[in-house]
Amino acid sequence: MRAPERVAGVLPWVGRLAPVAVLVVLLVLPYVQLDVSWVLPDRVNGPGSMQLLALCLVFGGIALSYDVLFGRTGLLSFGHALFVAAGSYGTALGLARLDLSLWLAVLLTLAAGVVLPLVVGAVALRVSGIAFAMVTLAFAQAASILVLRNPGGLTGGEEGLPLLRDAVPDLLTGVVNAPYRYWLALAYLVGCWAVVVWLGRSRAGHAWAAIRENPERVAVLGISTYRAKLLAVVVGCFLGTLGGIAHLLVVGGASPSITSAEFTLTLLVMVVLGGAGSRWGAVLGGVLYTYLDNRLLELASSEGVQSLPAVLRVPASEPLFVLGSLFVLVVFFAPGGLAGVVHGRARSPRSLARRRKRAA
Amino acid sequence: MSTLVLLLATGLGLGALYFLVASGLSLIYGLMGVLNFAHGAFLTAGAYGAWWAAENLPGAGDDGFGFVVAATFGVAVGAVFGAVVELVLIRPLYRRHIEQVLVTVGLSLAAVALAQGIFGADPRPFPRPGWTSGTVSLLGASVPTDRFLLMAAAVVVLLALLALLRFTRVGLVIRAGVENRSMVEALGIDVRRTFTLVFALGGAAAALAGVLGSVYLGSVTPGQGTSLLIFAFIVVVIGGLGSITGSAIAAVVVGVTQQLANYYAASGVGDFSVVLLLALVLLTRPQGLSGRPA
Numbered sequence: 001m002r003a004p005e006r007v008a009g010v011l012p013w014v015g016r017l018a019p020v021a022v023l024v025v026l027l028v029l030p031y032v033q034l035d036v037s038w039v040l041p042d043r044v045n046g047p048g049s050m051q052l053l054a055l056c057l058v059f060g061g062i063a064l065s066y067d068v069l070f071g072r073t074g075l076l077s078f079g080h081a082l083f084v085a086a087g088s089y090g091t092a093l094g095l096a097r098l099d100l101s102l103w104l105a106v107l108l109t110l111a112a113g114v115v116l117p118l119v120v121g122a123v124a125l126r127v128s129g130i131a132f133a134m135v136t137l138a139f140a141q142a143a144s145i146l147v148l149r150n151p152g153g154l155t156g157g158e159e160g161l162p163l164l165r166d167a168v169p170d171l172l173t174g175v176v177n178a179p180y181r182y183w184l185a186l187a188y189l190v191g192c193w194a195v196v197v198w199l200g201r202s203r204a205g206h207a208w209a210a211i212r213e214n215p216e217r218v219a220v221l222g223i224s225t226y227r228a229k230l231l232a233v234v235v236g237c238f239l240g241t242l243g244g245i246a247h248l249l250v251v252g253g254a255s256p257s258i259t260s261a262e263f264t265l266t267l268l269v270m271v272v273l274g275g276a277g278s279r280w281g282a283v284l285g286g287v288l289y290t291y292l293d294n295r296l297l298e299l300a301s302s303e304g305v306q307s308l309p310a311v312l313r314v315p316a317s318e319p320l321f322v323l324g325s326l327f328v329l330v331v332f333f334a335p336g337g338l339a340g341v342v343h344g345r346a347r348s349p350r351s352l353a354r355r356r357k358r359a360a
Numbered sequence: 361m362s363t364l365v366l367l368l369a370t371g372l373g374l375g376a377l378y379f380l381v382a383s384g385l386s387l388i389y390g391l392m393g394v395l396n397f398a399h400g401a402f403l404t405a406g407a408y409g410a411w412w413a414a415e416n417l418p419g420a421g422d423d424g425f426g427f428v429v430a431a432t433f434g435v436a437v438g439a440v441f442g443a444v445v446e447l448v449l450i451r452p453l454y455r456r457h458i459e460q461v462l463v464t465v466g467l468s469l470a471a472v473a474l475a476q477g478i479f480g481a482d483p484r485p486f487p488r489p490g491w492t493s494g495t496v497s498l499l500g501a502s503v504p505t506d507r508f509l510l511m512a513a514a515v516v517v518l519l520a521l522l523a524l525l526r527f528t529r530v531g532l533v534i535r536a537g538v539e540n541r542s543m544v545e546a547l548g549i550d551v552r553r554t555f556t557l558v559f560a561l562g563g564a565a566a567a568l569a570g571v572l573g574s575v576y577l578g579s580v581t582p583g584q585g586t587s588l589l590i591f592a593f594i595v596v597v598i599g600g601l602g603s604i605t606g607s608a609i610a611a612v613v614v615g616v617t618q619q620l621a622n623y624y625a626a627s628g629v630g631d632f633s634v635v636l637l638l639a640l641v642l643l644t645r646p647q648g649l650s651g652r653p654a
Contacts, residue, residue: 076458127642130395134597135642141590142635149628261590265397265465272462318477324470328449331462 019193026186029053030179041298050178052294054250056287057185061192062243063270063286064279068196068236070268071276072205073229074212076129079120079136081263082143083237086116087244088254089147089155095164097154102167106245113241114234121233125226128215137261144259160255163248172249181250188246189283192239196279199235208232212277269327275339284338293319362501367619369498373507373576375615376514380569381592382599382607383521384442384562390538390602391551391558393457398445398464399566399592400585401471402438406567407486407580408479410434414487423489430487434571435564442563446556454552468586475582483579506576513572517565518608524561525604530554538602591618594638613637 032044041048062084069075090112094105124135150157165173171180199205207228210218219225248254257263266289274285299305300317308316315321334341381399388396413433414426449467453459488506495502525531536544537551544551566585573588574580595614599606614634622630 123639123643130389130601131597131642133395134593135639137590137593138635138638138642142632145628145631145635151628262469262586265469268462268465269469314477315474318473320473321470321477324466324468324473327466328463328470331459331466332452335459 023190026057027183030182039295045179047175047178050182051250052291054178054182054185055294056290057182057189058243058246058250059270059290060283060286061185061189061246062240063267063274063289064189064192064196064282065236065239065243066264066267067271067276067279067282068199068208068232068239070271071278071282072196072200072212073208073232073236074215075229075232076133077124077136077233078133078261078264079124079138079140080237080240080267081259081261082120082136082140083113083117083240084244084247084263085143085147085254085259086112087241087246088248088258089161089244090241091245091248092161092163092254093154095167096161100167102169105167109241109245110238113238116241117234117237118230121230121237125229125233137264140259140264141261144256144261147256147259155254155256158256160253162253168249173252185246185250188242191242193279193283195235195239200279204228204231269323271337273327273330273337275337278337278339280342281337281339288338289323292323296322361499363623365499365501366503367623368616369501369503369507371616371619372612373510373615374619375611375613376510377569377573377576377588378592378595378615379514379608379611380517380565380572381588382595382611383517383604384558384565385592386596386599386602386604386607387521387534387538387558388562389596391534391541392450392460392555394450394460394464395593396464396562397461397589398467398471399562400589401468402442402563402566403570403573403585403588404472404475404582405441405563405570406434406438407570407574407584408434408475409437409567410571411484411486411574411580427487427489431568431571435567438567438570439560439564442566443556443560445563446559450559451552451555468589472582472586479582481582483581486574486578486580488575488578506572510572510576513568514608514611517568518604521561521565521604530557534558591634594634598638598641 030045030050035043036049037043040046041052043049066077066080069077069080087109090109091102091105094100094108095102098105100108120136120139124132124139127135147155148157155161163173171177172184207218207223207225210221210223211225211228215225218228244258247258267286270285270289271282272285273289274283275281296319297317300319305313305316330337336343381403384402385396385399388394388399410430410433414430417430417433445464445467449463450460453463494505496505496508497503523531525535533544533549533551534554534557536549537554541551569588570580570585573584577584591614595607595610598614599608599610614637617637618630618634620630621633622628625633
């Protein structure tokens, strides 16, 4: 399950510099004119590509937020969609129904993003394991039903709730301004990354890791596992709510699909695909999954796939089939996810022994 | 009064569907510790199997004996699917519960997408015998006959499962395995042999739910398994993981509560109250109604 923290354990400074280098590359992407129509919808800084990349980054961040619960603390939650949806719907509702300014709506939503997980977590953490998963599922399902039933015409039901354009700065709306939404998404991801790095090194982060490995032992050591787990729930879900707000601004509306249990399952797939418990893994999983989910549809209508016999064409034109199968293969043959594959050599027993010898 | 009778009948019919899905889930969890997300896929496979058979299989049709043949074919598809999933995907990951759950999650996504690719996302009209769209007069209410079909099927499956567990050697091993698997293995009995059987049984029951659910809805869609699955999970947890009778009781409670609240309070309140019921049961009695730890 667990992948190591550093990208290059052999050369620590590479591990430190790599995130900065990646960040710089990501920051300047909107200035790159390169035409890459075979990997992205249009040239790198074209509106279609920017929109897709922004969505990928948002999901990278949301996957990272889910990993705080699943990969770091070992809490299997089926209710993460609730918190993402709270961010998306909370802000959209504040703008459309309460006529708030964007800042006030976001502030209120963020406050809800702390209170909601505090309440849900406090209740759900009274049980553990599958029961915890089920209680979180119950809360999320209740919210999903509520959104779909559209009480008083508030949530827009199956149609979703479009973002009120007038209330949002011009820079964040319109096709030409896609690069600004991209930078917004990038800022969200960087924020998540920073919080996870910071907390991962704090006492709380160590407590989470210990709880994941052996909760009984942590309790015997005199640390309150309940409080540590509650903190993980609040942090992970707060970052999820933040992701919901970013998602709303990037996509331009709140959609009921992000309230569903399937949405949480997708997050689980992303995290495991990339490598649970690893920052790089979770982010990579979220980005890659979103990218494939969008691009495989494109691929399905391409000539290469359309000319295949039906036996191959039909499965190949269903992105979820390809992703689901890929996921099963990863679980079987690469249990550490992509991060585990990259680190495969570094983690082999022989190299671990070597490292231990060197340390001694 | 007549409304109440109709609501109760519909609630029981719905509960019957929940039970058919939940019974397999419950046994699989109780014995193997696997929360089977692919169960919805078994249901979809059964529904499309019967739908396909009714049109293409010689001797099968949409009425009378032909429908029985079609339904049997659908159930067989579900059973084979379940057995294959256990043998190919679950068995190699023996005792790695999280990985097993993850595999079933991947399978559920892939299977629904595949069904959508093959049969299209739109609902297909399902072959249903003429008499299932008729009604029966009961205490002044005209109750659609398909509700009775659902209830009868669920009762038959319940009794068959209980008999299997109670009177056969395999049933004894399953019951003992649910109680304490390590002990059974320590006694030199290979519990793993029953895993495939439990998956096949669960697949068959879910497929039957798929067939009957499609009769009830009049159509079949790739996603219908997934939507039933969530409520089946709720039923399993409320009933107590691993308990068939617990699942049956919980299924009736959930089905009836849902119908009554949806009608008397407001549309949607029923689903809501079921979810609340789950949270309440888990928090006050984490082991579920049947009394075993979840």
